[in-house]
Amino acid sequence: MNKILWVTLGALVLAGLISTSEALFSGSKHCTWHGTAPICMPSCPKDKKKIPGTESKCGPNAVACCITNKKFVCCPNEWQGNAANAMAVAKE
Structure with missing residues (x-):
C-alpha cells in the first residue's frame, strides 16, 4: 500500500514538473492559468x-x-488590463 502511494505521488510531481517546463519554454499571446493540480507549483x-x-x-x-x-494567471508582458479582465480572458 505504501509503495503505491509513493509511486502515485512521484507520478503527480513528475507531471507537474513537465507541465511547468512546457509553460516555461512555450510562448502564447494569451493570458493563461498556470499551476497543475493537485500539487501546484x-x-x-x-x-x-x-x-x-x-x-x-x-x-x-x-x-x-x-x-x-x-x-494564477500569467499574461503577456505588455498586458495592460486588471486582474478581473485577465481572469475573464485567460485560457486554461
Missing part, C-alpha cells in the same frame, strides 16, 4: 508576467484544485 514563462489578484486554489476548473499553493 506555478511559474510564468519569461515572456509573461503574473497578474496580482488572480490567485486561486481551483482556477476556472473547480474539479482540479490545488492541495498545495495556488494557481
